[in-house]
Amino acid sequence: MSGCPFTSAAKPIPATLLTEEALQDPFEIYKRLRAEQPVAFVTEQNFWLVTRYNDCEFILSHPEKFSSREAVSSTNAYRRSPEALRILSGSKGHPRARTLIMSDPPEHTRYRAILQRSLSPGKTLRQLATRMQEIIDDLIDGFAERGECEFVREFAYPLPMRIVATILDVPPERIDMLKAWSDDFISVQAGNIPDDRIVDAARHTIEFEEYILAKIEERRREPRDDFFGRLIQPHEGEQPLTTQELLNFALQILVGGNESTTNFLGNGMYELMRRPHLVAELQREPGRIPEVVEEILRYESPLQGLFRVALEEQDFDGVRVPKGAKLMLNFGSANRDETYYGDGEFDPHRDNRSTLHLAFGRGIHACAGQAIARREGMLAFETLIRRLPDLRLSPSRAPQRQTLFSLRGMKKLYLEFTQAPRLRAST
């Protein structure tokens, strides 16, 4: 049956997926996996890696066969520290709930309906659109007169963070705190937080929870038509969210709205900068930016993979996956599957409407913030190439990629341009 694609012992696929080289560019290995081992068991990690589009789509479309209870990993480094566990279970600690991305129907159906109403992408987008443009212009003003920037730190990180802060009604002076909470949460889940940081991270979790609960209390006293206000608004025939569920919703907006969008913006800018002709085309025809945004999402999917658990034994073209097995759906690979995407190369004229990429997932769990993320990308790219028309890669400082298996993004992206005036004098 399938060998292990993560070790050199895997004879049919000699390269390994966790080497530095493969993390920089895993797509040749994905191609071989799709051809030779489309559903491959990864011994060390004890999960099955699913690399073909059709298999990923099938799994996403059948939540009754594949559970989301471990969708976003689950290392939970807190277990390594009794002190952290004590802090989390103390009088102020709230037991953790699994909602939305880590839940299955029928609970998920209720959660999703409440989220849809509260996040209300259409309404939120209308409220956010002006704010998005202001933030984008402010960030560009921050480096416009310098003639250079490190795009990830100065733009791709702060933009999504400020948008999330706007949704969660966190004032600008507390954004660094919000970012620290989000980073801590991600590294605790990924298990790569150093031992001496775990206790601090546990304290941060409690701080986050207390902060959000205070916001919710505020809304109970003075109802407002914003995310938290809508979240707690009673709805006939519907059980209101518990405190733990409310906290988990806030956390998912914080984490979901943040890291993936940063990676999307970094990936997109890098792809644009490598293609000056395309940038010139988009400067002439900004109306084409939305279709290029879809191609960026397909070609460099920010979330390369997430998990499902098989609720019954499954057969994938003769490969039997047992009940209870964990599967990683590899969107990065599915989105370059030759069945739909030919050679998979970046094609700014590709019509992604015929086979919609899986960068935002599919089915009942499809990304709840996709309209927000798309709008952020479109406005950001349009404004950057308009205000800084000769924006280009730095000839002296090479870009660096992040090397994480499940996320694809840039660590550093150095850009140059002819100095431009600020829009506003005081920013």
Ligand code: HEM
């Ligand atoms: C380019 C940026 C983004 C990417 C690539 C992305 C990707 C995804 C994917 C693949 C899923 C499906 C998970 C699954 O099937 O298990 C998802 C779900 C989700 N995303 Fe996003 N996301 C992005 C931006 C956002 C933003 C901006 C927000 C919120 C403001 C957000 C909030 C969520 C939430 C709450 C879910 C869970 C939905 C559910 O389980 O019903 N995401 N995202």
